[in-house]
Amino acid sequence: MSHARGLVQTFQTKEGRKKTEVRAVDGVDLDVAEGEVVGFLGPNGAGKTTTLRMLTTLLRPTEGTATVAGYDVVKDSEQVRRSIGYVSQAGGAFSGARAGDEVVDHGMLYGMKGAEAERRGKELFTQLDLDGLWTRMPKNMSGGQRRRLDIVMGLIHEPSLVFLDEPTTGLDPQARANLWEHIADLRRRRGATVFLTTHYLDEADALSDRIIIIDHGTIVAADTADNLKAQVAGDLVDLEVADAELVQAAAQRLDSIAEAPRHGLQGVEIEGNHVRGRVQRAGKAVPGLLRDLHDADIDLESIEVHRPTLDDVFLTLTGRSLRDAADATPAGTPGTATKEN
Numbered sequence: 574m575s576h577a578r579g580l581v582q583t584f585q586t587k588e589g590r591k592k593t594e595v596r597a598v599d600g601v602d603l604d605v606a607e608g609e610v611v612g613f614l615g616p617n618g619a620g621k622t623t624t625l626r627m628l629t630t631l632l633r634p635t636e637g638t639a640t641v642a643g644y645d646v647v648k649d650s651e652q653v654r655r656s657i658g659y660v661s662q663a664g665g666a667f668s669g670a671r672a673g674d675e676v677v678d679h680g681m682l683y684g685m686k687g688a689e690a691e692r693r694g695k696e697l698f699t700q701l702d703l704d705g706l707w708t709r710m711p712k713n714m715s716g717g718q719r720r721r722l723d724i725v726m727g728l729i730h731e732p733s734l735v736f737l738d739e740p741t742t743g744l745d746p747q748a749r750a751n752l753w754e755h756i757a758d759l760r761r762r763r764g765a766t767v768f769l770t771t772h773y774l775d776e777a778d779a780l781s782d783r784i785i786i787i788d789h790g791t792i793v794a795a796d797t798a799d800n801l802k803a804q805v806a807g808d809l810v811d812l813e814v815a816d817a818e819l820v821q822a823a824a825q826r827l828d829s830i831a832e833a834p835r836h837g838l839q840g841v842e843i844e845g846n847h848v849r850g851r852v853q854r855a856g857k858a859v860p861g862l863l864r865d866l867h868d869a870d871i872d873l874e875s876i877e878v879h880r881p882t883l884d885d886v887f888l889t890l891t892g893r894s895l896r897d898a899a900d901a902t903p904a905g906t907p908g909t910a911t912k913e914n
């Protein structure tokens with residue numbers, strides 16, 4: 574339904590008298606199928622918003638092509654705009670009118686009749702838990718309510734494809750969780766295709782059918798969260814060996830089935846009585862390991878298996894932790910950038 578090939582966006586910036594070129598997006602290919610929820614994940618400054626602005630026709634690509642909802646973003650920009658909903662990072666600027674009037678005006682901008690926009694707006698208010706707020710001024714709403722109002726505005730003309738730029742940034746954890754439900758609902762109830770940017774790992778993981786990871790303007794991975802985790806990082810196996818003298822022997826056994834050390838993977842590590850290493854698909858590898866340890870009379874106090882996180886995926890692909898990379902998170906965003914699920 575939407576495809577991009579070789580998208581590039583460069584900006585000219587001035588530092589003092591020196592002009593430099595920033596390649597904010599550097600050759601992005603992406604495909605979004607109908608009815609999918611795609612999470613576009615990357616650290617601050619990776620190029621997420623710039624890509625989104627090109628896909629939503631707000632920024633003309635420096636190079637490359639994109640079709641969105643079947644229309645070319647440059648040649649058929651008008652049709653693209655009519656087919657999509659876009660909720661920007663900053664949210665809409667509200668005029669000081671009542672929320673319901675803003676929504677109806679917005680629908681009429683898209684060519685809807687007033688009565689139709691009102692009916693649809695009220696339906697969306699109910700779906701997004703905004704009942705009773707139709708006549709409230711947006712400035713008197715909570716952050717979470719205002720963000721949901723942004724989403725009503727983005728959906729008023731019934732787009733089949735919705736772009737959400739960091740929909741939960743700036744919200745408290747409860748409001749975030751609440752908005753996640755509404756986003757999941759968009760697809761469930763309306764069959765909408767959703768493309769959302771985020772730098773929250775848990776958000777991408779919880780919401781997306783497929784995750785596209787961008788770093789320094791290039792796509793570094795695109796797959797389901799499960800496949801990304803399985804292909805790249807492997808599961809972490811943590812053995813606690815009962816007898817300190819057998820720790821080395823246990824480490825050798827784990828090493829024989831562990832992933833080779835490479836970017837982001839350290840090989841087998843020993844810490845006290847603990848031996849840790851990453852293996853592909855622990856569910857398959859661990860029973861054999863346990864038999865092996867048993868045959869060698871190596872007793873364990875405990876064994877733990879941790880599924881990899883999206884942060885492990887990012888670390889393996891880029892050599893950096895997404896959490897560190899996201900530490901430049903602007904002030905006022907919730908401290909959940911570091912939360913894992």
Ligand SMILES: Nc1ncnc2c1ncn2[C@@H]1O[C@H](COP(=O)(O)OP(=O)(O)OP(=O)(O)O)[C@@H](O)[C@H]1O
Nearest residue numbers: 584586595597616617618619620621622623624772
């Ligand atoms: N108008 C502009 N002029 C110059 N540089 C820009 C402009 N817009 C974006 N950039 C630069 O392009 C790069 C990508 O920015 P972009 O906003 O797309 O990143 P992002 O992944 O959306 O980040 P965030 O998560 O912080 O929103 C950054 O280095 C940014 O400073």
